[in-house]
Amino acid sequence: MNIRIPVSGSVSWIGANDRRKALFENVWPLPNGITYNAYIIDDEKTALIDTVDASASGDFLERIEAQLQGRQLQYIVVNHMEPDHSGMIDALTKRYPELRIVGNRRTFKVLESYFGITRNLVEVSDGDRLELGHHSLRFIMTPWVHWPETMMTYDASEQMLFSGDAFGAFGAFNGGIFDDEVHLEEWEDEARRYFSNIVGQYSAMVQKALAKLKGVPLRIICPTHGLVWRSKPSVIIDLYDRWSRYDARPGLLIAFASMYGNAEQMADYLARRIAEHGIRDIRVCDVSTTHLSFLLSEIWKYRAVMLGSCTYNNLLHPLMEQLCSKLTHIAPKNRIAGAFGTFSWNGGAVKIIRQTYEALGWPLVAEAVEIHGHPTPEKLTACDALALAMATADALTHHP
Numbered sequence: 136m137n138i139r140i141p142v143s144g145s146v147s148w149i150g151a152n153d154r155r156k157a158l159f160e161n162v163w164p165l166p167n168g169i170t171y172n173a174y175i176i177d178d179e180k181t182a183l184i185d186t187v188d189a190s191a192s193g194d195f196l197e198r199i200e201a202q203l204q205g206r207q208l209q210y211i212v213v214n215h216m217e218p219d220h221s222g223m224i225d226a227l228t229k230r231y232p233e234l235r236i237v238g239n240r241r242t243f244k245v246l247e248s249y250f251g252i253t254r255n256l257v258e259v260s261d262g263d264r265l266e267l268g269h270h271s272l273r274f275i276m277t278p279w280v281h282w283p284e285t286m287m288t289y290d291a292s293e294q295m296l297f298s299g300d301a302f303g304a305f306g307a308f309n310g311g312i313f314d315d316e317v318h319l320e321e322w323e324d325e326a327r328r329y330f331s332n333i334v335g336q337y338s339a340m341v342q343k344a345l346a347k348l349k350g351v352p353l354r355i356i357c358p359t360h361g362l363v364w365r366s367k368p369s370v371i372i373d374l375y376d377r378w379s380r381y382d383a384r385p386g387l388l389i390a391f392a393s394m395y396g397n398a399e400q401m402a403d404y405l406a407r408r409i410a411e412h413g414i415r416d417i418r419v420c421d422v423s424t425t426h427l428s429f430l431l432s433e434i435w436k437y438r439a440v441m442l443g444s445c446t447y448n449n450l451l452h453p454l455m456e457q458l459c460s461k462l463t464h465i466a467p468k469n470r471i472a473g474a475f476g477t478f479s480w481n482g483g484a485v486k487i488i489r490q491t492y493e494a495l496g497w498p499l500v501a502e503a504v505e506i507h508g509h510p511t512p513e514k515l516t517a518c519d520a521l522a523l524a525m526a527t528a529d530a531l532t533h534h535p
């Protein structure tokens with residue numbers, strides 16, 4: 136799309152939509168695609184903020200040339216070295232041999248390891264500035280949002296923040312690039328899924344980054360994925376603040392793993408009993424048919440989680456094991472929990488789910504329930520105390 140898309144001042148969006156990649160990082164599904172946002176500043180000095188994934192670069196280099204109309208690209212600011220943003224640095228250094236690369240000490244270690252680039256480097260530290268003319272850039276170190284070298288770039292003249300992965304979302308653009316060009320309520324799910332899958336593990340570092348931004352006037356936020364926030368930047372700041380504090384809405388995710396339907400029957404029974412108490416925000420998911428990506432997003436959405444599994448060779452069903460392992464790794468906080476499961480000879484699944492909760496610090500609302508064999512109506516009544524405790528928990532009933 137070789138047209139100029141102005142953002143503010145002499146800054147234009149020059150990113151790419153990617154609707155071909157099936158899995159981001161070869162892990163996370165992209166049913167709605169993804170964007171790689173880069174920004175070009177055509178000032179007295181010229182600069183590019185980040186690049187795009189090489190696999191979706193298309194006519195990226197030609198578009199830069201068209202925007203600069205014969206001028207040289209003088210700087211590239213590297214806020215983040217993950218290849219979805221650094222993928223075109225090597226090509227740019229070949230096309231513009233005098234291009235100066237702006238990054239921090241950690242940026243350049245990764246840059247050398249990926250591309251062997253060691254020259255024309257401009258090393259910056261927290262608070263350093265780069266004057267382009269009208270645009271005055273200041274660098275803010277925000278490590279681990281999302282990699283250790285991550286930084287943000289603040290343009291004081293336009294009160295714009297080039298934020299890297301922070302404030303990003305999954306989803307390619309459907310024409311609308313700015314927050315005032317879309318229905319925001321349709322967009323939030325993909326933003327939360329992106330946060331929980333990619334950045335949520337580093338929530339404490341997101342909080343540190345937000346603290347650093349406190350008091351900085353932010354008129355426009357330009358992330359590397361998803362919408363450019365020029366009308367209501369406070370919406371995405373508030374959401375990232377809430378998500379990184381593990382603040383969730385009242386509601387329950389019931390995720391189950393079931394070989395032959397027994398654990399699934401328990402999940403449905405529990406959901407029904409809880410719904411009978413007037414709880415509406417319940418989501419029941421089969422871990423075998425719902426990708427981990429969406430399960431994590433639901434866990435970031437709701438304050439209560441119930442995991443249930445059949446016992447599989449004395450352990451968890453492999454896909455429940457994957458979910459529990461990931462949860463232990465990324466360690467979301469402030470959830471309440473319930474556990475259930477089935478077994479055919481020896482038990483085991485429920486014990487491992489309980490151990491997962493212990494590691495996470497999630498309290499059980501009631502005793503876990505484990506059923507031997509087929510869950511007959513009589514056996515299912517063993518779930519009633521768990522259903523009642525969950526249905527009457529503050530996490531489901533209290534709407535702040």
Ligand code: FEO
Binds near residue numbers: 215281282300359360
């Ligand atoms: Fe969008 Fe961490 O890269």
